[in-house]
Structure formats: C-alpha cells, structure tokens
Amino acid sequence: MIELLPLLLFLAICLLLMLGYPVAFTLAGTALAFAGIGILTGAFDPNLLHAMPDRLYGTMTNVTLIAVPLFVFMGVMLERSRLAEDLLTNMARACGRLPGGLGISVVLVGAMLAASTGIVGATVVTMGLMSLPTLLKRGYSPELATGTICATGTLGQIIPPSIALVLLGDILGSAWQQSQLAAGIYNAEAVSVGDLFVGALIPGLLLVALYVVYLLFRAWGTERPAAVAESADAPPAGLMASLLPPIALIVLVLGSILSGAATPTEAAGVGALGATLLAAFKKQLHPAVLRDVAHATARITAMVFGILIGASLFSLVFRGLGGETLVHELFQQLPGGVITATLVVMLLIFLLGFILDFIEITFVVVPIVAPVLFAMGVDPLWLGIMIAINLQTSFLTPPFGFALFYLRGVAPDTVATGQIYRGVVPFIVIQLLLLLLLALWPELVTWLPAQWRAG
Template identity: 40%
Template sequence: MSVEFLTVAMFVSLIAAIIFGHPLAYTLAAVATLFGLLDNGFNVSALFDMFANNAWGVMENYVLVAIPLFILMAQLLDRSKVSDKLFEALYVVLGSIKGGLGLAVVVVCTVFAATTGIIGASVVAMGLLATPALLRKNYQKEMTSGIICAAGTLGILIPPSIMMVVYGGLTGLKETTVGNLFAGAIFPGMLLAGLYFAYIFIRCNINPELGPPISKEEAGSYTAAQKWGMTLKSLVPPLALILAVMGTILGGVATPTEAAGMGASGSLILALANRKLTWPVFRDSCFATLKTTSMVMMLFIGGKFFSSVFLSMGGGDVVADVLIGSGMNRWLVLLIMMGIVFLMGMFIDWAAILLVTVPIFMPIAMELDFNPLWFSILMCVNLQTSFLTPPFGYALFYFKGVAPPEYTMMHIYRGIMPFVLLQLVGLAILVLFPGLITWLPALFFGN
C-alpha cells in the first residue's frame, strides 16, 4: 500500500473511532498499532520496541512532573473557594454598571485561570456561583452561558497551563520550553480576556436588557475606599500565588516543575487560611489529581504512539509535500493549518489534537521560517476554541451539567457563538502583531 493511502486511511480511522465514542487514548494507540503493523509487514516485535522506547521517553521527561503538581494546585484552589470571595467583592464593585456582573465573571475567571489551568474547575465553579446571580438579575440566558463558558476556558491558555506543559514536553525545542510558552501566552490570554470584557460592556450598554445593573440598594452604601478594600482583600491571596508561580519562572529562580511544587504548597496554605483544608477536601483533591494525571499521561502515550507510527511510515512527508510542495504562499499554508486545528477542535479533545498535529505541523512551520514560539502560541489560542465549538465543546457540557433545568443546549450554543468569533479575532490580531507573543519571552529569557 502506498504511503499516501496509509496517511489518509490512518486519519479517517482515527476520526471514525472517535465518532463511535471509543476512549481517545486507547483509540490513538489502537490505530497506531494497526497501521504500524500494516506499514512494517506485521513485524510485531519491532513495533512494540518502538512503542516501549516512546513510552519510556515520556516517563523520563522531567517537565511532565509539573502536570500532577499544577492539577493538585487547581483542585485545592477549587475547593478552598478563593473565587467565591472575589466574585462577592466584584458583585458590589461592578454590579451597578450595565453588564457589570458579566464583567465580574470575566475578571474572576481571568484571575482563576492564572491559578488553576483546569477548564472544568473554572466553568463548573463559575456556573454554580454566578449563573443564579446573573439570571436573578434578568441577564439573558444566552449572554450568561456565553460569558461563563468563554471566560472559563481562559484557564487552558493563561499560564500556568497544563496545555503549555504538554506542548513543551512534545517539541523539545529551546524556543518552546515551558518557560517560554508561559511567558508568550500572558499577553494573548489578557488580549482574549480584554476582548470579552469590551464585548460585554459595549453590547450591554447598547441593549441594557441583556445585562441590567443591580440596584443601588443591593450594591449597598459602600464608599469607594471600602469597595477598593474589599476587592484588594479578595485579590491578594490569588495574586500572591500567581507571583509565587509565574514570578519565579519568569525571574529564572525556579523551573516550571519547581514552581508547580511551590504552587501546590501555596494552594494548601490558602485552603488552610480559608479553613477549608479538611481531610475529605485533601483526599478528594488527591484522588481527582490522580485520575486527571492518569488520563493526561495515557493520552500522551497514545498520542506518541500515533505520531511515531505516522511519521515513521512517511505520513509527515506526505502532509509537508501537499502544503509546501504545492508552492502555496506560506501565509495560506498557515491559514490551512490553523483551519485544520479549528475543525478538529469541533470533534476531538485538545490533547489529542496537540499530540497528533504538533509533530506534523511544527516541522512545516519551521520549514516556512515561522517563529516556533509564535506558531506554538497560535496553535494554543486556536485550541482554546475547541472547548467552545459545537457539537462537542467540553465547556458547553460542563456548563449544562450545572445550569438550571430551563437551559437547553440551543441556549448555550447561541450564547457562545459571539465569543468564538472573538477568539478568532484575537487569533488574527496575534498573527498581525507577533510581538504580543514574542516580546515577554525575549525580555525574560532572551529568545
């Protein structure tokens, strides 16, 4: 069989298996096994030797030790209710302006994103906390779901991000170390949060019925100084944790793995300070960390099996020949690659997309003389849309699970569409102004 046929058949088999609902990690490994055997003439021992080397390489990767530590930090913070206090303060500070409660959700999710990096925790926490308050103030259902789902997904982009750790472990390039990726993602994350903030403010001022303000009586008779005091009091603990994690990485004091250990320790202290550090909380956090880490690592190994077989049989060369050998303009090639990632995000989990596409697309990007760090952050921003795009956006189902019964999936689908468009606008801005990605890494790491 020709390499071209095997390349197409391998991708079609993967997509078909995912559509039928098979577990992703095992699907990646199974498809890799089938096509690896077809390619090497059913030499089982040679294929399993390659798989063993790939699995060992994953387990030897020191950077990946940060994954369970960051997940534990997120689980403890979720249970310590840090976001609750911040939302309560911003409810008073911003609630009296049009769309103010929606703006408060964006601010809380942005801060929460910089401390957790776990989408499910952000969307579920804000869904439980903010949805009743927004609906009670007659916010439109679609606007409410769009705000919470979109702002909740910032956790996958704003560092510390599990996606960045996985990405850095995949490439092995000095330009795309986890530290560089964290630094490069800060401005893009703030850009998306700013776009959400501006959209909510402008839209609710044009049509106040979408997000009416709370009454002056409910806002309370607080002075400006009291409002600032409430906000700062609720902001200081998470900001201290962010400084402990990101400050040490950007300052060159600690590696991402060491900073993750500091973050996990800091989250323990915050939970203790909030009187939430009980044995059930600690036990459940550890158990959730174990399950999530196991899932991520199984995906990582399955993805490594898939990409190693795909590249060894020449599939990467086939894709490169189609995109580069056709003589297309390099910006058109970039658009095609981003389009493929966006479309895959409608059906496949971000980790699988990353594990399948990065080994194929990164060499093409470098061949076209694109900055590896810039290209990597574009991929990550694009992958954030995978949590929002129907039919299988995870954030949509996280929200549906905690939303009031009157919410239908159509309410949620309609609500997120403007925010998906805003993410694409943000992606376009990053393409036009690459310095938004590359400036901070150059400042801190000289890259």
C-alpha cells in the same frame, strides 16, 4: 494503497474517538494494528518498535511534565476548598458599581480559575454552578450570561500558568529541535514552556480586556443588569483581604517563572503548596477535601499520561509508515506556500477541536504538522499561541463546542440550548479578531519573550 496507510491510520483514530472509545487505548491499539499491517506489507520496519521503551522512559522522566499534576492539584484545591467561590463573591462586590460589574467579575475570576485549573470542563462547570443563577437574577439575558461563562471557561487554554501551554511547550520544543537537526543545526536553543508562558501574556490579557470592553458595551446598551447591592456595604479592607491571597498566589507562580527564580515545574510546586496553605488558612483543609483533591489530581494526571503514552506509540508508527514525508509533500504542493499551509493546519485543528480534547490534539496532531511548518519558517512560539487560541475558539463554536456541552449540563431548563449558542457568537468573533491581530502582528507574541530572554 501502501502510501495511504498514514492517512488511514489518522482517519481511523479520529473515527474511533468520535465513537467514544477510550483515547489512550484507541491511540495505542490502532497504532499497533497499523504497525502490523505495515510489517505484513513491508511498509513498516519492525525494528522501530524497539525504540518505544526508551521513548516511554524519556516521557515519564521528563521534568517539565511534572508540572502537570502540580498545576492540576493547585487548581482543584482552589475549587474544592471553596476559595474560588469566595473569590467570585468578593470580586462581584468589588465590581458591583460598574456597568456590567457582575459579568466583569465573572470574567476576571474565571480567568484566574481557568489559569489555575487549565481544564475547560472544570472551569465552565464551576463558573456555571456558581455564577449563572446570580447573573440571571441580576437581569442579564440568558444569552449574555451563558456566553460570558462559556468564553471565560475556555481562557485556561491561553492564560498562563496553563496545562495546555505546558503540554504544547513540551511537544513544540521536541518538534523544533527535530526540525533543526534535520536542517543540520545541532546547537539550536529549545523552545521552553517558560517561553510559551511569556508569549501568552499579551494575547491572554488582550483577550480578557476585549471581553471586558464587550461587557461594558452591552451594559451601557441593550443590557441593564442590576448592580450587586452588597457592594455598598462591603468594607474595602474585607474585600482586599479576600481578594489578595488567591491573586497573590497566581502572581507568585507567574512571577517566579518570569523572574527566572524558578522553572515552570518548580513554580507549579509553589502553586500547589500555596493553594494548600490558603485552604488551611481559610479552615477548609478538611481530610475529605484533601482526599477529593488527591483523587481528582491522580485521575486527571493518569488520563494525561495515559494519552501521552498512546500518542507516543501513534507518533512512532505514523512516522515509520512515512506519514511525516506524506504531510511534508502535501504542504509543499499547496499554492501560497507557508501562508496556505498554516491556514490549512489552523482549520484542521479548529475542526478537530469539535471532536477531540486539547490533550489529544496536542499529542496527536501537533507532532505531525509542527516539524513541517518549522521547516517552512514558521516561528514556534507564534505557532504555539495560535494553536492554543484556535482550540479555545473551536471549544466555543456551535454546535459541537465542548464548553457548550459542559454548560448545558449544569444550566437550568429555563435556559434553552439555542440561547447558549447565540450567546457565544460575539465571543467567537472576539477570538477570531485576536487571531487576525496575531497573524498581522506576530510581535504581539514574540516581542515579550525576546525581551525576557535578553534580560
């Protein structure tokens, strides 16, 4: 029974989270309760709790994590100052003559908005409010319109600069160094957030391209949406003037990271300042907007770091109860070795994506499974991108996908829930296809970071 305490701890946390209890308090409170049980049964050394203050101090002073509030500020500023809405309107005009041009513009703008916010709910709700009525009015079926919005909203998991990749990079970097130290390698180069950003570029762009190809196929086939009439009268210079500033901001943020001119944290500061200047240039930087942006940023950042603190305590107790050894022995006994172990982890993360947010999975599950997979020879960059796309797929999958719930909350009553579910199925197939491609050709993830490091 004592040997099963780590498993019971994990199951208890999942059950409490499903019941709707606050994540940070659930993680910390349940971990402390099981630590008490472990102390009473002799399965947990109470001296391990003395390391908690140092762990929390290290977390709160982690320079990499400063990028989280800065990227959140950048995305919320673009949203609240109506820059994202203007970008969608003008992109629709620019793509209006293409078959399925409005849908393509939703994908392109949604990809940029998803990259800047990194929060699935915010992107899906924003795109649903801005574009769903227009898509339906232009002749898109409810299935195609809702599927496009849901799939586009989840792109923030994979397209850099992404908060999900920032958090994954920090956790995977720590897990990688831990696994290397366990193997007696003391000078291993850490996996950085920048590495994940570079590794996500090809899969992210490939996924957007597959979405666009699918929309073109539907536009030429069963769907005959109307073109955006305003595109014929829109002056090209006016369109470029509206499209270039936000695009330039995202290119500046990514370019500064890829060129080595700035770290992800420094680039996040550039993005936050750039979004503020764009809002001021558009005369949208009112005191009320700035106050809303500051409040939203503080709320989201407090949530992230609260969960991180709770997850740090959970991780400490889980390891102290022997959970890492239990997971390692379980994976070693699986037939098929590293392939089966990786498939089991991917399936577990996919299923947990129905009930847990990506932040919770990143802080709770990844630190448990990543060191074991690294010890079995799995590449940390490849694993990080696979996890991000896997979570993105689970957020789309009926009946529990988070993106579906978010869109259902803002969709009109004329759009049935079943239509939303049917609409996301082709996009789920596309994402599973991408996962298969990355599994068969890991170089799609690892090649560009290798070139970037060599340069």
